[in-house]
Structures are given as structure tokens and as C-alpha cells.
Amino acid sequence: MGAPLRLHCTCYKKTITMPDTENTALKEIFNERRFRDMALDVKAVYPPFDTRRFLKISLAGLDELTLMQRLRRMTQALHATLPADYRQALEILRALAPRMGNGFATLVLPDYVGQYGQDDFDISMDALKFFTAFGTSEFAVREFLRKDLKRALVIMTTWSRDDSDAVRRLASEGSRPRLPWSFRLDAILADPSLAAPILENLRSDTSLYVRKSVANHLNDVTKSHPDWVLDRLATWPIENAHTAWIAKRALRSLIKAGNGRALAVIGAGGMPDVKLSKFAVTPRQVALGERVTLSFDLASKCPESQRLVIDYRMHYVKKSGVTAAKVFKLKELTLDGGQKVAIERTQNIRDFTTRVHYAGRHDVEILVNGVCLAKGYFDLSC
Known part of the structure; x- marks a missing residue:
């Protein structure tokens, strides 16, 4: 281990202002000033x-x-x-963590563990558990899942019973098969039951932070194993408000796709017994940067109340001229027998970093419980 380290561990939390992503490149989180601040912080503890x-x-x-x-x-x-000795370096990083606040830059601490601590498995996993309270270790822990899946999952299952919601979330988020900004976990993609003990422990978690992660984990799985998720949820206590919240969010992709079993879980299964009228897409001619409004009336045709999930599907023109559909949430409601409601939604037609618009006819559909009940369009000029 070498000579004992002398660390200065006066701990304080420094507020880190995240950049305005519209005006500042995200990469400026790690600008020259950030590196100089890091150097001073490390010097202070070492x-x-x-x-x-x-x-x-x-x-x-x-x-x-x-x-x-x-x-x-x-x-x-x-x-x-x-220091070249990993455990000595880790001791310094542990002392450093409280000085860094809770901003994106704290990811460097678990990243160090993920890159250089895989040969010291248990010590490193414990360090990731510690560091996740200052930001998140969800990316770094995947290096250990990739190295020894079974061993890592055993440890992460114990995390799912931890008193800290940050640690419980790490168990679920870190084992997500399709975590954004990270590589896929092919073994869990192929067999989602590998992470099931973690999800079972968290299925009624009191922390919204944790519940969001569990729902996102399950939503990942629905993209390749929808029936596995639906079968699993069928055994969960949906009467529990926390579990019901997870189920609804977990099934969002299947609900958008009109999956009957998913709609039934939230009480909106079956063919809607309604009449949709007066559907209008206005204005018909839209320029980039303007707004388009969808409006229609929806009336019940039966005496019983109905739980309805109302979405709209926009067919965007791509650069090649083909179209690609995207479903947007519009409204969820319980429509009483004989009741009639007017629904309206306005959407800005403008470019984003994730979507560029192209001129042409954009078809729009209204979906009720996954069933298309009306179609319209607008012409976009760019």
C-alpha cells in the first residue's frame, strides 16, 4: 500500500451551476475552469x-x-x-467527493473506479455505492456488470434494500439494459429475469427518484420482451399507489403503440365506444416556427363510464421524403355515459437538436385507446 496518506478532509459542498444548454455547448461543463477547480480541490485534500x-x-x-x-x-x-496504488488513489477521491457538490462533473469519481478498479471488484463496488450520493454511479457500475454480471448483480440486489434512495436507484438504473449514454447490457436484454430480484425489491418503493428508475428499466425491457413485463406486472400489487405509478410509466411505450394488455393494466382496455367528430387541423398551411392546432369533440356512445387514453400520431417528413411516425400524449380521462368533451392541443413546429423538419404533407391521427379514430394533415413549408 505504500506510506500512509495525509488527507485534508474539510468537507463543504460547492454549488455547481449547470450550463444553459441552448446557449452553451454541453461540453463546456468540462471547460478549462472546471479542470483548474478540480486541480485545486485535489490539492486541498492531497x-x-x-x-x-x-x-x-x-x-x-x-x-x-x-x-x-x-x-x-x-x-x-x-x-x-x-498515487499508482489504486486503493490510495481511491482514498483521495473519497475525500474529494464532498467538495465537488452534486453536478455533472462528479461523474469523474465513479468513472475513475470503472476504468481502473475492476481488478479490485468488491472495494470498487463499495466505492461506487459511496460516490452515487454525490451524482450517480450508474454508468461506471456497468463496467462491473460487463466484467462479472452474476457477481455484480448479487451486490446490486443488496443495494436495492439500502436505506438510501440514491443507492436503491443505482441498483435499478445501473442494471437497465438500454441505459442512455451507455453501452447495452446484452445478457439482461436477452434475459430480463437476471435483474428481476432488484425490480421486485423496488416495486412499491416510496421514493419517486427510485420509482422513475424502475419504470424506465421496465420500459427498456418492453422493447424486446413486452410479454415478460406484462406478465411480471400481473403479479404485482397494482392496488398500491406506488406500484400503479411504476406500472403506468413502465408501459408508456406499449400504451402509445395501442397494446391491449398494457391499456388494460391502466383500465383503458377494449375498443372505445365513442364518437369522434369535428376533427380539424389548423391552419392547413404552416410555416416553420408557427403553430398547428388539433381540435375535436369526443362523445360517449354507451351508458357506462370509460377510461380513455387519447394520443395523436404525427407523421414527420424526413430528408429522404419518407415519413416517420411519432406518438404524443394528449389526454387521459374517464368519460361518463353520454358525456361529451371538447379537446384541443397546439404544437409548435420548430426545429430541435433532436428533430429537424422538412417541407411537405404531415399526416396527423387521433388515437383513442390505441385505435385510430380520425385523420387529418397540414402542409409544412420550410
Whole structure:
């Protein structure tokens, strides 16, 4: 282990202002100032730290690096300047964590563990559990799932019973088969039951933070194993409000797709006994940057009340000229027997980083419990 470390552990939390993503590139989370602040923070808890070498490594070609590349650069620079002994370096990072607040930059701490601690499995998993309270270890823990899935899942199942909601969430979020910004966990994609003990422990969790993660985990699974999720939910206590919340959010993709079993779980199964009238898409001619409004009346045709999930499906014109459909949530309601309601929704037609519009006819459909009851369109000019 080498000589004992002398660490200065005066702990305080520093507010980290996240950038305005519309005006500042996300990668500026890791700008030169962030690296210089990190150097000072490490120096404060570990006085022998070579700040000059750290900054030389960190800042070389920084402008050309993406957000995640900058994160990894910081990790690599720490590895090059902290003690070579992994456990000594980890002790320093543990002392550093409370000084960093709870911003995105704290991901460097678990990233260090994920990149350099895989040969010290149990110590590293415990470190990830510690670091997740300061940000999240959901990405780094996947390195350990990939290295030894069974061993990691055993540990993460114990996390799912932890007193900390951050640790419980890590158990669910870290084992998501399709976690955004990370690689897929092919074994769990093929067999979602591998992570089932974690989900079972969290199925009625009192923390919204945890419930969102459980629902997102299950939604991931619905994309390849919808019946597995539906069968699992059929055994859960849906009468529990927390469980019902998870189920509804977990099934959102299937509900949008009109899956009858998923709709039945939220009480909206079966063919809707309604009449849709006066459907209008206005204006018919729309320029980029303007708004389009959908409006219609919906009337019950039966004496009983009905639980209805109302969505609309927009067929966007792509650059190639073909169209791609996207379903948007519109409204959920209980329609009493003989009741009639007027529904209206306005949508801005403008470009986003995730969607670029192209001129042409855009078809629009109204879906009630997954069934298309009306069609219209507008012509977009760009």
C-alpha cells in the first residue's frame, strides 16, 4: 500500500451551476475552469498533488473533445497524477467527493473506479455505492456488470434494500439494459429475469427518484420482451399507489403503440365506444416556427363510464421524403355515459437538436385507446 496518506478532509459542498444548454455547448461543463477547480480541490485534500502535470495532460487539445471525451480526459489525468496504488488513489477521491457538490462533473469519481478498479471488484463496488450520493454511479457500475454480471448483480440486489434512495436507484438504473449514454447490457436484454430480484425489491418503493428508475428499466425491457413485463406486472400489487405509478410509466411505450394488455393494466382496455367528430387541423398551411392546432369533440356512445387514453400520431417528413411516425400524449380521462368533451392541443413546429423538419404533407391521427379514430394533415413549408 505504500506510506500512509495525509488527507485534508474539510468537507463543504460547492454549488455547481449547470450550463444553459441552448446557449452553451454541453461540453463546456468540462471547460478549462472546471479542470483548474478540480486541480485545486485535489490539492486541498492531497497536498502532494502535481497540479501542473494534471493541467498539462487535461488541457492538451481540449477544444476538440466532446463532453464525454472531456470527462474521460479528466479521469485519465487523475490516474496519471494520483498515487499508482489504486486503493490510495481511491482514498483521495473519497475525500474529494464532498467538495465537488452534486453536478455533472462528479461523474469523474465513479468513472475513475470503472476504468481502473475492476481488478479490485468488491472495494470498487463499495466505492461506487459511496460516490452515487454525490451524482450517480450508474454508468461506471456497468463496467462491473460487463466484467462479472452474476457477481455484480448479487451486490446490486443488496443495494436495492439500502436505506438510501440514491443507492436503491443505482441498483435499478445501473442494471437497465438500454441505459442512455451507455453501452447495452446484452445478457439482461436477452434475459430480463437476471435483474428481476432488484425490480421486485423496488416495486412499491416510496421514493419517486427510485420509482422513475424502475419504470424506465421496465420500459427498456418492453422493447424486446413486452410479454415478460406484462406478465411480471400481473403479479404485482397494482392496488398500491406506488406500484400503479411504476406500472403506468413502465408501459408508456406499449400504451402509445395501442397494446391491449398494457391499456388494460391502466383500465383503458377494449375498443372505445365513442364518437369522434369535428376533427380539424389548423391552419392547413404552416410555416416553420408557427403553430398547428388539433381540435375535436369526443362523445360517449354507451351508458357506462370509460377510461380513455387519447394520443395523436404525427407523421414527420424526413430528408429522404419518407415519413416517420411519432406518438404524443394528449389526454387521459374517464368519460361518463353520454358525456361529451371538447379537446384541443397546439404544437409548435420548430426545429430541435433532436428533430429537424422538412417541407411537405404531415399526416396527423387521433388515437383513442390505441385505435385510430380520425385523420387529418397540414402542409409544412420550410
